[in-house]
Amino acid sequence: MRRTEVACVAMMALGSAVAGVVPAYAAGGVLLPHPGPDGLVWVEERTGDGGVVSGGAHQGLPTVLTVACEGGGSVRVTMESQQVEVGAFAVECPAGGAAVGSLTMDAGVVLPGSFSVAVDASTETVRWALTVTQPE
Numbered sequence: 001m002r003r004t005e006v007a008c009v010a011m012m013a014l015g016s017a018v019a020g021v022v023p024a025y026a027a028g029g030v031l032l033p034h035p036g037p038d039g040l041v042w043v044e045e046r047t048g049d050g051g052v053v054s055g056g057a058h059q060g061l062p063t064v065l066t067v068a069c070e071g072g073g074s075v076r077v078t079m080e081s082q083q084v085e086v087g088a089f090a091v092e093c094p095a096g097g098a099a100v101g102s103l104t105m106d107a108g109v110v111l112p113g114s115f116s117v118a119v120d121a122s123t124e125t126v127r128w129a130l131t132v133t134q135p136e
Contacts, residue, residue: 031068031098031129041117041132047071048124053116054132057081061134063110065117066102068129069093073122077101077130080118081110093126 035042040063041052057063065087069075072095078088086109091101119128 031070031127032066032100032131035131035133038133038135039131040134041130043128043130045127045129046119047127048121049119050121050128051116051118052130052132053114055114057110057112057115057132058134059110059112060107061136062107063105064102064131064133064135065105066100066131066133067091067119068098068100069121069126070098070128071095071123071126073126075122075126075128076120077103078118078120079103079110079115079132081115082113086110086115093122093128 031045032042040057041054043052065077065079067075067077069091070093072093074090074092076088076090079086087103087105089101089103091099093099117130117132119130121128
């Protein structure tokens with residue numbers, strides 16, 4: 001079963017969070033590539049606050065939320081499933097490159113149905129991208 005891409009306004013999750021720096025050439029280029037067939041959501045690029053809302057997730061699969069950012073400052077990411085916060089993390093966004101943060105939630109943490117992810121940027125100039133995937 002494949003999901004369709006939906007991009008709107010919100011994002012976050014529970015599990016293990018990891019942050020790291022990606023190569024400096026990401027500055028000005030694509031922050032996160034298209035997630036492929038496991039993708040539920042792909043927000044290619046936004047600046048400032050924002051997020052996404054999606055119409056569906058599968059309870060039987062783990063969920064991975066990934067956010068990349070650049071431009072100085074930081075982003076705080078939160079994810080809700082059925083109006084309950086299931087995860088949150090922050091990513092420091094370097095001025096001269098890109099950083100990536102990711103959170104993996106076990107199967108069942110994100111319930112079937114809609115979910116949302118919110119991105120709260122420390123400044124309106126922070127550039128970010130996000131993906132939500134459910135690897136099979």
